[in-house]
Amino acid sequence: MEFEHAGLRIGARGYHKRMTQRKQVRPTVITALALTLAVAAAFGQTAPRAVVMISIDGLRPDYVNAPEHNLRIPNLRQILKTGVHADGVRGVFPTVTYPSHTTLITGVWPSKHGIWNNVVFDPLGINFEGWYWYAEDIRVPTLWDAAAQANLSVGSVSWPVSVGARSVRYLIPEVWRAVTPDDLKLLRALSTPGLVSEFEPVLGPYAWNVEGAISADWSRTRYAERIIRDKLVRFITVHLGALDEIEHHSGPFSREANAALEEIDSMAGVLAKAIREQTPGGAVCVVSDHGFARIDHQVNLRAAFVKAGLIVPNANRSSIRSPAVSEWKADAWAAGGSYLIVLKDPRDEATRAATGTLLRDLAADRANGIESILDRDEIARLGGDPEAAFAVDLKLGFSAGNALDGPLVRSIKPGGMHGYSPTHPEMRAAFYMSGDGIRKGTDLGEIDMRSIAPSVAKYLGIPFPTADLPPLPVEK
Numbered sequence: 001m002e003f004e005h006a007g008l009r010i011g012a013r014g015y016h017k018r019m020t021q022r023k024q025v026r027p028t029v030i031t032a033l034a035l036t037l038a039v040a041a042a043f044g045q046t047a048p049r050a051v052v053m054i055s056i057d058g059l060r061p062d063y064v065n066a067p068e069h070n071l072r073i074p075n076l077r078q079i080l081k082t083g084v085h086a087d088g089v090r091g092v093f094p095t096v097t098y099p100s101h102t103t104l105i106t107g108v109w110p111s112k113h114g115i116w117n118n119v120v121f122d123p124l125g126i127n128f129e130g131w132y133w134y135a136e137d138i139r140v141p142t143l144w145d146a147a148a149q150a151n152l153s154v155g156s157v158s159w160p161v162s163v164g165a166r167s168v169r170y171l172i173p174e175v176w177r178a179v180t181p182d183d184l185k186l187l188r189a190l191s192t193p194g195l196v197s198e199f200e201p202v203l204g205p206y207a208w209n210v211e212g213a214i215s216a217d218w219s220r221t222r223y224a225e226r227i228i229r230d231k232l233v234r235f236i237t238v239h240l241g242a243l244d245e246i247e248h249h250s251g252p253f254s255r256e257a258n259a260a261l262e263e264i265d266s267m268a269g270v271l272a273k274a275i276r277e278q279t280p281g282g283a284v285c286v287v288s289d290h291g292f293a294r295i296d297h298q299v300n301l302r303a304a305f306v307k308a309g310l311i312v313p314n315a316n317r318s319s320i321r322s323p324a325v326s327e328w329k330a331d332a333w334a335a336g337g338s339y340l341i342v343l344k345d346p347r348d349e350a351t352r353a354a355t356g357t358l359l360r361d362l363a364a365d366r367a368n369g370i371e372s373i374l375d376r377d378e379i380a381r382l383g384g385d386p387e388a389a390f391a392v393d394l395k396l397g398f399s400a401g402n403a404l405d406g407p408l409v410r411s412i413k414p415g416g417m418h419g420y421s422p423t424h425p426e427m428r429a430a431f432y433m434s435g436d437g438i439r440k441g442t443d444l445g446e447i448d449m450r451s452i453a454p455s456v457a458k459y460l461g462i463p464f465p466t467a468d469l470p471p472l473p474v475e476k
Contacts (some may be wrong), residue, residue, distance in 0.1 A: 049436065049460055050234040050279035052224075052271050053143075055104065055159070056264055057097060058244030058418065059288035060252060061088050061430040063261055069253065072262045075269035076432065079286060083434025084442040084474045091290050091449045093382035093391070094335035094419045095427040097244070098132045100289035100449065101160040105143045105237065107453035107467025109383025114139040115161055116385035121342060123311075123331040125324030133175045135165035141466045143453050144168050147235040150462040155236035157224040162237075163190050170195055170227045172206065172220075174239060199226050213242040214263050221267040228274040235460060238271060240264055244292075247416040252292035257416075276435070283435025285456055290418040291427040293337070293396040298412045299369045300403040301332035301339055301362075301392065308358050310351070313404050324404070330355045332392070334400035336419020341390035352389055359390060362408070369398030369409055371421075382422065393421040433459075437475050444472055 063069060064076045065087065079085075092099050092110050094117065102115040110116050115132045122130070135142075138161060147154045148167035155170035156162050162173040172191045176183045184205060188196045196206050203226065207219035217240045224238045243260050250256045268286060275282035305311045312327040329351045333340040341359070343351055356373075363370040374382075374391040384391060394400060398409070399417040420427055431444075431452060437459070450468045457464035458471040 048234065048279060049281035049283065050275055051236075051283050051285055051435075051456055051460060052228065052275040053104075053235070053237045053285045053287065053456060054268055054271055055101060055237070055239045056243055056261075056268070056286060056288050056430070057239065057241045058247050058252075058290065058292050058416075059261070059286075059430045060291040060426070061086065061288075061428060063253075064430065064432070069258070071258055071265075073265040075265045075272065076286065079268075079272070079284060079432045079434040082440055083283075083432060083438045084444055084472070085433075086431040086444045086447045088425070088428030088446045089288070089431050089449050089452070090446060091422045091427060091429050093379070093384040093422055094338045094340070095290035095422050095429075096336050096419045097289050098160045100429070101239065102138055103449050104287055104289070104452055105159070106138065106140050107450045107464065107469065108140055109450065109468065111380065111383045111386050112140055112468075116388075117333060117335050117340065121331075121333050123325055123328050123342070123344075126321070128177070128320075132161050133163045133173070135162055137161065141464075142167070143235065143456060143464070144237075146457055146462050146464045147460060150460070152234040152460065152462070153232060155224070155227045155231060155233035156238075157227065157236070158220045158239040158241070159237040160239060168192075170231050170233060170236075172196060172223060195227075196223075199223055202226075213245050214260060217242040217264060217267060221270055225270055225274045228271070228278055232278060234279065235456075236275075240267060247292045249415055251294045251414060251416040254416075272434075281436040283433060283438060283459060285452075286430065286432040287452060288430040290429050291424075292416045292418050293420065293424070293426045294414065295337075295397050295399045295417045296412060296414045297369055297398045297409055298401040299394055299398050299409055300401040300406060301334075301408075302402060302404050303406055304358065304362060304408050305330060305332055306404050308354070310355065310358075311404065330389070332400075333388075334402050337394050337396070337399060337417050338419050338421065339392040339394075339400050340385050340388040341392065342387065343389045346387070346389070356390065359392060363392075366395075367409065369395045371395045374421075396420065396424060396426060433474055435459075439474060439476050442474075444474075447472060 092103050096118045098118045099110040099115045102113045106113045120130050144154050144167040154168050156168045157172045158174040160174050163175050170192050203222045207216035246260045247257050272284040310330040314323050314326040330343050359373045362368050363373055371393045379391050451472050454464050454467040455471040455474050
């Protein structure tokens with residue numbers, strides 16, 4: 001295992017040796033920790049607790065729970081052995097990254113927290129594929145908020161929907177625009193003032209390229225480790241995206257995906273060691289946002305909507321700043337393995353009826369890759385977008401495209417996808433938690449993703465009454 005440091009490729013042992021040599025913890029930080037422990041001991045209290053919440057994007061539980069894959073993941077297996085785990089986590093609809101991560105830190109469904117997809121709804125195509133980056137769009141309290149209100153120091157590195165999260169004292173958000181080196185300037189501007197610049201001389205530039213996979217995840221890990229060790233955060237969220245990126249290209253359990261997870265396992269070990277060494281009551285909570293399925297076809301519902309007159313492309317589009325669509329009555333908002341169908345005028349019953357008829361006609365031909373059509377009541381039962389008139393869950397093996405022309409279904413290079421209904425077992429996410437006071441070797445069975453946030457809050461000893469579900473029995 002190697003990664004870049006100060007222009008050289010060095011192994012993990014060499015990196016940690018160098019960090020130990022260069023590590024400088026401020027006396028005030030040491031004094032604060034000593035005072036906290038002394039006060040706790042004087043009053044007969046247990047040691048203060050801390051949690052690092054690591055999201056391994058796209059981690060199916062069977063990567064860890066099923067030993068037949070023969071993966072070299074000693075840190076994840078140790079967390080499995082010494083703590084609690086789920087056989088699977090039933091996620092949100094759609095099972096994509098940003099709604100899922102927001103549920104992980106709010107304990108409510110997208111219908112409540114307001115993050116309904118990865119990308120913001122943009123029927124005209126004028127927002128340059130903007131994502132739900134901004135924390136102000138979250139409509140309910142978060143774990144960050146609850147921890148900060150309890151006077152705990154909070155950190156976050158590359159967690160979705162975190163730009164402008166005011167309760168995060170040490171923040172490096174996930175955001176990009178041009179995917180060029182200028183994105184690092186944007187990231188510095190949106191992070192806690194001076195935080196990235198403080199660590200750059202030792203750790204090197206923060207990874208700006210979201211497609212950097214393993215090297216980018218190592219950068220996030222190194223920065224998160226320094227925040228844990230130098231800032232003594234009591235709750236920190238860290239998002240690692242390499243596994244998801246590689247699974248999209250090569251599919252789940254591919255040779256490339258397996259190798260990526262083995263590398264990410266080392267990152268989890270670095271972060272778990274840091275939190276346990278810095279806080280005696282430290283715990284590691286490993287989660288994921290969704291599972292994965294193999295794909296080899298793409299569906300383009302918007303092309304069918306164009307043929308039906310529900311979308312009118314802009315024939316005079318002169319630049320990428322011009323709208324791609326000149327008019328629309330209904331649109332298909334792609335979400336990986338599903339679509340959310342949105343009406344321009346929710347009161348337009350004629351368009352609602354025409355759209356429903358079109359979808360049912362398309363679904364009647366199984367070759368079109370449609371598993372089911374969900375109405376508003378069915379969407380509500382899954383906690384999805386309350387403003388969607390319909391949702392289309394695709395068959396596994398098919399992904400949702402955005403093309404306005406061409407065939408409805410086309411063959412594509414085999415890869416991987418998520419975003420389908422959480423009712424598909426392949427979309428199950430993962431949960432593991434180990435640390436001081438956590439039950440050992442306990443299988444919780446299948447759990448609901450909404451139960452994770454209140455469980456972390458209870459472990460930290462902070463109130464979190466806004467979650468939909470009670471905490472899991474993770475503690476002894």
